[in-house]
Amino acid sequence: MATLDSKIPSGPLADKWRKHKTEIKLVNPANKRKYEVIVVGAGLAGSSAASSLADLGYKVKCFVFHDSPRRAHSIAAQGGINAAKNYQNDGDSVHRLFYDTLKGGDYRAREANVHRLAEVSVNIIDQCVAQGVPFAREYGGLLANRSFGGAQVSRTFYARGQTGQQLLLGAYSALSRMVGAGAVDLHTNSEMLDLVVVGGQAKGVIIRNLVTGEISRHSADAVILATGGYGNVFNLSTYARGSNTTAIWRAYKRGACMANPCYTQIHPTCIPVSGDYQSKLTLMSESLRNDGRIWAPKKAGDTRAPAAIPESERDYYLERLYPSFGNLAPRDIASRAAKRICDEGRGVGSTGLGVYLDFADAINRLGEPAVRERYGNLFDIYHEITAESAYKAPMRIYPAVHYTMGGLWVDYNLMSNIPGLFVLGEANFSDHGANRLGASALMQGLADGYFVIPYTIGDYLAGQKPGSRPAADAPEFRQAEADVRGQTTRFLATKGKQPVSHFHKKLGKIMWDRCGMARTKAGLEAALQEIPALREEFNASVNVPGSADTLNQSLEKAGRVADFLDLGELMCRDALTREESCGGHFREEHQYPDGECKRDDEKFGHVAAWEYQGEGKTPVRNTEPLNYEFTKMSLRNYK
Amino acid sequence: MVAASTLKTFSVTLRVWRQAGPAAAGGFVDYPAKDISPDMSFLEMLDVVNDELTAKGIEPIAFAHDCREGICGTCSCTINGKPHGPGKGVATCQTYMRSFSDGDTIVVEPFRARAFPVVKDLVTDRxxxxxxxxxxxxxTARAGSAPDANALPxxxxxxxxxxxxxxxxxxxxxxxxxxxxxxxxxxxxxxxxxxxxxxxxxxxxxxxxxxxxxxxxxxxxxxxxxxxxxxxxxxxxxxxxxxxxxxxxxxxxxxxxxxxxxxxxxxxxx
The missing domain is CATH 1.10.1060.10 (Alpha-helical ferredoxin)
Incomplete structure (x- = not known):
């Protein structure tokens, strides 16, 4: 059994981080250059970590599977980034941001981690502005804010509908500066295919160059994974097509625990599915709910055009059900409400899987130009995809997979249970509990990279003798490389009948039906039969054309889908074991009469961290109790 | 009810640049793309064609793509002579098949520039x-050294x-x-x-x-x-x-x- 010591510092909540920073070990400046750190991934968390560590003087190698670090999917985040600046004088504070985030996560995150996140949120905004991130401003030149779900203050900073893009370009520019200065050795088109563990500690990675097919071994004093979330296990999601679980999954297979894998965020406002060929679901930012009103016809089977449905026959159900938060109810709650409406036969659009997001009132109140200024690019995206104008008719929206709160288990220092392996951003499990609030992912990615890891990695490295990292031809490295080569050869040799996409679609359907917005014991048990059967089919009949020594996108996908098949099974197992409903994890057996989540704090007020036991063996479920010292785990209420 | 689209499916011919590697000679090859829905994105159409090629034992067309919502900048085809295709202000991934008609021949090439050598098929090195x-x-702004964000209006x-x-x-x-x-x-x-x-x-x-x-x-x-x-x-x-x-x-x-x-x-x- 793995030991899960969260290493949460003692003392009052608001002092923990400050105290911890003064107590953990430091590495002296002359020694920093003797340590080599590998960073895998270059989204917000990876770029900010790589550049900050290089700035401190560590030798950094950064690997990214994209052709440029600027392509990472952080770039697609639209709405904004939260920070407890209280620039609006509306009562915000570090404590309120902490509390909203903890409550938003349905009391399944660690208090200490969430408080640290809220504390450093203010530094993030300062840092980004200093880098030249062009946040929205008021005419007086000061920064503007907007509201986001799950909060009653305006604390979200934004750059039109492209906040993630601008923050990533900021982090990318910092990384580029360090690459230009020779302080970061950047490897693009480089996918991590295994973690190398030597003497129980993470000491390197195996990389495949996606263009040349070359497989290489890299050793280091510490390894940081910042490889994002695994929502593409559902096939259809708002993720980029390349987003995958491979890096963290292979680390899991080397002993890192996977925590709360079943916590998935289904975002309420996405453009509905239109056909089987579809590869991608497109998000319509949560910021639209500041001014858009969500409704469905009161009557089931009402097929009239939206304009023909009179006001009295519309159900603005979020405003009705959650009067204090209205259309800005948190994502899990808004998504389930949309599902219930559609289950009642009140869904709209040709598939009946959709509800309206209506801007008519906002256009009447503010005028079309003001709405265009706020959301123009989102309305344009909607038009490109649906050929409909949201200025004239309401948008049709439906929930879609958007984020995974689960991920590799980490302690307060963001180190996994494998010493020397650190996990940042969406790839870890740590800060969002069972549901993430809007505008918090960007905050966490940058908090981890700019303001947490630069401190905490020193605590580990100070215990490692400079120059003690193993050589890249140590037996562990050779073995890991041989494993990677073996898998590649197997994929290419199968020469079956079905393309990789066939299996990905089938897995996605199982996951969406069985482990999506609503889960049941029977459904999850069925999935635990279906997924292994699908895996067998995949192993026997996948068709991966081409060769291993060139750009081969089918081969890349085969490796990623193989890992999704394994991960999907673990997610279902986790969802089956967690006999309660919380945040994004909704078990139909555990609900209140009004359909809200029924938590069981006594039995499940803990983190479930799964430990790999070998091929075909049932993994071990370790638990880390969530000890709430300062907050009461209470019923989450947005009414 | 607002129907997503009432248009029928249609067929086009793709004339695609195939090039095995940076040093290899390239050339155009025609492939049929059948039963295309006008609501498909251009890249989804390529996905469908690629699955058909795979089934026939032909190596699928390599093309660069990732976010498929016009923000990551990965996708990069020149379609009928225009980078990112016929639409104004959109990337290839935001190009929908409703921009084309039944029977069209669509020419698809990599971005051409000396500074962007071809890696394979439609993929270039940027x-x-x-x-x-x-x-x-x-x-230059080292983490930790920034003044308050509103200090500079x-x-x-x-x-x-x-x-x-x-x-x-x-x-x-x-x-x-x-x-x-x-x-x-x-x-x-x-x-x-x-x-x-x-x-x-x-x-x-x-x-x-x-x-x-x-x-x-x-x-x-x-x-x-x-x-x-x-x-x-x-x-x-x-x-x-x-x-x-x-x-x-x-x-x-x-x-x-x-x-x-x-x-x-x-x-x-x-």
Whole structure:
């Protein structure tokens, strides 16, 4: 059994981080250059970590599977980034941001981690502005804010509908500066295919160059994974097509625990599915709910055009059900409400899987130009995809997979249970509990990279003798490389009948039906039969054309889908074991009469961290109790 | 009820550039694309064609793509001679099959430019853009050293204009559209974004000189002011930024020529 010591510092909540920073070990400046750190991934968390560590003087190698670090999917985040600046004088504070985030996560995150996140949120905004991130401003030149779900203050900073893009370009520019200065050795088109563990500690990675097919071994004093979330296990999601679980999954297979894998965020406002060929679901930012009103016809089977449905026959159900938060109810709650409406036969659009997001009132109140200024690019995206104008008719929206709160288990220092392996951003499990609030992912990615890891990695490295990292031809490295080569050869040799996409679609359907917005014991048990059967089919009949020594996108996908098949099974197992409903994890057996989540704090007020036991063996479920010292785990209420 | 689309499916012929590797000779090959829904994106159509090719034992067409929502800048095809295809202000991934008609022959090529060598089929190597950025496309701001974000008010007009430039997705369509394969729109968007902001002033001269010089050494051509670049740009970034950069470059060159060099240079981060 793995030991899960969260290493949460003692003392009052608001002092923990400050105290911890003064107590953990430091590495002296002359020694920093003797340590080599590998960073895998270059989204917000990876770029900010790589550049900050290089700035401190560590030798950094950064690997990214994209052709440029600027392509990472952080770039697609639209709405904004939260920070407890209280620039609006509306009562915000570090404590309120902490509390909203903890409550938003349905009391399944660690208090200490969430408080640290809220504390450093203010530094993030300062840092980004200093880098030249062009946040929205008021005419007086000061920064503007907007509201986001799950909060009653305006604390979200934004750059039109492209906040993630601008923050990533900021982090990318910092990384580029360090690459230009020779302080970061950047490897693009480089996918991590295994973690190398030597003497129980993470000491390197195996990389495949996606263009040349070359497989290489890299050793280091510490390894940081910042490889994002695994929502593409559902096939259809708002993720980029390349987003995958491979890096963290292979680390899991080397002993890192996977925590709360079943916590998935289904975002309420996405453009509905239109056909089987579809590869991608497109998000319509949560910021639209500041001014858009969500409704469905009161009557089931009402097929009239939206304009023909009179006001009295519309159900603005979020405003009705959650009067204090209205259309800005948190994502899990808004998504389930949309599902219930559609289950009642009140869904709209040709598939009946959709509800309206209506801007008519906002256009009447503010005028079309003001709405265009706020959301123009989102309305344009909607038009490109649906050929409909949201200025004239309401948008049709439906929930879609958007984020995974689960991920590799980490302690307060963001180190996994494998010493020397650190996990940042969406790839870890740590800060969002069972549901993430809007505008918090960007905050966490940058908090981890700019303001947490630069401190905490020193605590580990100070215990490692400079120059003690193993050589890249140590037996562990050779073995890991041989494993990677073996898998590649197997994929290419199968020469079956079905393309990789066939299996990905089938897995996605199982996951969406069985482990999506609503889960049941029977459904999850069925999935635990279906997924292994699908895996067998995949192993026997996948068709991966081409060769291993060139750009081969089918081969890349085969490796990623193989890992999704394994991960999907673990997610279902986790969802089956967690006999309660919380945040994004909704078990139909555990609900209140009004359909809200029924938590069981006594039995499940803990983190479930799964430990790999070998091929075909049932993994071990370790638990880390969530000890709430300062907050009461209470019923989450947005009414 | 608003029907997504009532149009029937249709068929087109794809005339696709196939090239096995950087050193291999390439050529066009025709493939049928049948039962195409007008609501499919162009890349989803390529997915369908690729699955059919795989089933027939033909290696699928390599194409670059990732976010499929027009923001990551990975996708990069030239479609019927236009980078990112027929739509204005959209990337290839935001091009929908409703832009084409039954029986069309659609010519699909990689972005063509000396500085963007072909990797395979429709995939090109655009690392040159990263190299330009590494030479100066940043404001030096070490984590932990920033003043309060509201300490420096920035007029809304300046911030908005900086944002117009900052929207660049780094796809390279501007280069592919230019008969000289010039990267001026890309570089000027970067220079414009950072140079418009007060935070960017300290390194303004250094930045524009370094980025332009790096651009020149990487094999991009010169600008002859025909603005094919901004017409092809999926974010419709204005060529006015090119004029702005030329001015910046000239001023910086003059200043650096006449400025006495400090006795002690250096002190940088590296």
């Amino acid at each position: 690392a040159a853009f990263d190299k330009i950025q590494q030479s100066g496309g940043f404001i 920035i007029p809304k007009g300046d911030a908005d204009l900086a944002m117009d430039a900052a929207q660049c997705i780094g796809c390279g369509a501007c280069v592919a559209a230019c008969k000289n394969a010039s990267a001026m729109l890309f570089v000027s968007a970067k220079v414009g974004h950072l140079g418009l902001l007060p935070q960017g002033q300290a390194e303004r001269d250094r930045r524009v000189l370094a980025m332009v010089n790096t651009m020149d050494t990487l094999g991009f051509g010169s600008c002859t002011n025909q603005y094919e670049c901004s017409a092809a740009c999926p974010k419709l970034i204005s060529h006015d930024f090119i004029a702005r950069m030329n001015r910046d470059y000239l001023t910086a060159s003059l200043r650096s020529a006449f400025k006495p060099a400090p006795a002690n240079t250096g002190g940088g981060a590296a």
